[in-house]
Amino acid sequence: MKFGVFSMNSDEGLDPLEIAREAEGLGIESVFLPDHSHVPVARRVTYAAGDKHVKLAQREEFVQSANDMPRDYYRNRDQLLTLASMAAVTSTLRLGTGICLVVQRDPILLAKEIATLDQLSQGRLLLGVGAGSGWNREEMRNHGTDPRTRMRLMAERMAAMQQIWTNDEAEYHGEFVQFDPIHSWPKPLQKPRPKVFVGGDGPTVLDRVLAFGDGWMPGHHDDMGYFGARVSELQERAAALGRGRMEINVFLAHLDRLDDYVAAGVDRIVVMLPTGTERKFLKEVADAANRF
Numbered sequence: 428m429k430f431g432v433f434s435m436n437s438d439e440g441l442d443p444l445e446i447a448r449e450a451e452g453l454g455i456e457s458v459f460l461p462d463h464s465h466v467p468v469a470r471r472v473t474y475a476a477g478d479k480h481v482k483l484a485q486r487e488e489f490v491q492s493a494n495d496m497p498r499d500y501y502r503n504r505d506q507l508l509t510l511a512s513m514a515a516v517t518s519t520l521r522l523g524t525g526i527c528l529v530v531q532r533d534p535i536l537l538a539k540e541i542a543t544l545d546q547l548s549q550g551r552l553l554l555g556v557g558a559g560s561g562w563n564r565e566e567m568r569n570h571g572t573d574p575r576t577r578m579r580l581m582a583e584r585m586a587a588m589q590q591i592w593t594n595d596e597a598e599y600h601g602e603f604v605q606f607d608p609i610h611s612w613p614k615p616l617q618k619p620r621p622k623v624f625v626g627g628d629g630p631t632v633l634d635r636v637l638a639f640g641d642g643w644m645p646g647h648h649d650d651m652g653y654f655g656a657r658v659s660e661l662q663e664r665a666a667a668l669g670r671g672r673m674e675i676n677v678f679l680a681h682l683d684r685l686d687d688y689v690a691a692g693v694d695r696i697v698v699m700l701p702t703g704t705e706r707k708f709l710k711e712v713a714d715a716a717n718r719f
Contacts, residue, residue, distance in 0.1 A: 428685070430695070431456055431521070431676075433459045433697050433699045433700065434702075435461060436509055437504075438503075438504060439703075441703075450709055451517045451518070451520040453712075454716065455709065455712055456520075456521055457523050457553060459523035459525030459697050460506045460510060461503055461526075464570070465566065465569070466496070466563070467569065469491055470563070471565070472564060507524075510552070514547060515547075521553050522548055523553035524556070529556050529557070529581045529584050529585060530559060530570075532584075534587045538587075539591075541615065541620075542614055545620075545621050552617070555626055555678075556640075557627055558577040582638060582639065583599075586599065586601070587599035589619070589620065592619060593614075596610065625640040625642075625643060633661050637673075640673070641674060642676060643675055644676040645678065646679050647681055651687045655690070658691050658692050659692075680696035682711065682715045
């Protein structure tokens, strides 16, 4: 099992280049960073509600972001620029998007950014993707994205980027994404593209994993029986489609559940580094990896 870490990449925390150097020096396999261009000052769904109470989005009153969520969410640096900087000061560390909010990024530009990062890092990019949670609906809307259709939008943007990455003359014609033949270089160093890990825990997430992913990136589950059953379902469905084994990455993993993860068939765990204590937790993750 591989061990990675997740940093909120806050400008109030440890320099990300120091995190990258220290993680690589400790033998940690990967570093993942989040993706929030901004956080609206007021929202109709609280951060704590997530996707569990999306009907709250219909209520009239707003909640202030600063009162219900960690500061890290609106103090983080740009995801892809930081990963590129990390790539420049390391040689073996894998660089992960955890997750990239595809529904808030132009697919033509994002395809070029991903391919460039993969080339310049010598094929070290791990591409986690997602459509965002219910609490950040106002953030999506500020990018022109309708939260109600974000899953269809993500599927089209992933398909369009696949066309760009694998064709000298790429075109795509869908409901949300439309472009006639284009030239776009570079192409990713990894072929046909970096591994794609689809984030999320909802009832339809496995459909998305099978549609355009190479693996699943759920959060930690306390109910390992339920989690193990979903992993088995994914692998069985993949086999029935003639696909290879899907890679399983547990995000925000717990170091005291390593045996459970192995039993469930997990390939990589990603442990969060709380802002301000990054060095302490880097060492804890490295110690766990060495013991395991």
